[in-house]
Structure formats: C-alpha cells, structure tokens
Amino acid sequence: MDTNMTFRMESDIKTKMAEICAEIGMSQSTAFNIFAKAFVRAKGMPFPITLEKSEDKISRAQMLADADIILDDFADDYKRMAE
DSSP: OOOOOOOOOOHHHHHHHHHHHHHHTOOHHHHHHHHHHHHHHHTSOSSOOOSSOGGGGSOHHHHHHHHHHHHHHHHHHHHHHHO
8 A cells, every 4th residue: 555755855955856856757756765665675774874974984005006006007008009
C-alpha cells in the first residue's frame, strides 16, 4: 500500500532539487523513493556522514603516489614525442 509523507525543507533546496530532477527526467517523489530504498538496503544512511571534508581524508602518501603516477605518464608522453 502506498503512503504519504510530509516534512519540511529549506525552500531554496527544494527549488534546486526540482531543477535537477527535471534535468534528469524524474520527479522529486521518485528521487526520495530512490533514497528511501537505498537507506533501507544500507540499514542507515547510504553515504558517509562525517565532520571532515573529503579532501581532508587524502593522506600525504596518497598525494605523493598520485603525483608519481602523473609524472610517470608525463615522462612516457615526453619520450614518445622525442622519438
């Protein structure tokens, strides 16, 4: 059986959500149903809730490893161009 839910949200968030839903061709109701199903499947929030910003989670070691990959790719491209 279908049921209705009523809750409050900031009007600017509702407006932005409506615009995004329209762009991807779904209703706000469908978007909330997708969230609700993901919530039930995850038995909680389907995404992490943290106080840290995602960019704060990257370690120095990971940044250096990423830089090494970029530099290796650049070096390979440079060698190919020099040939």
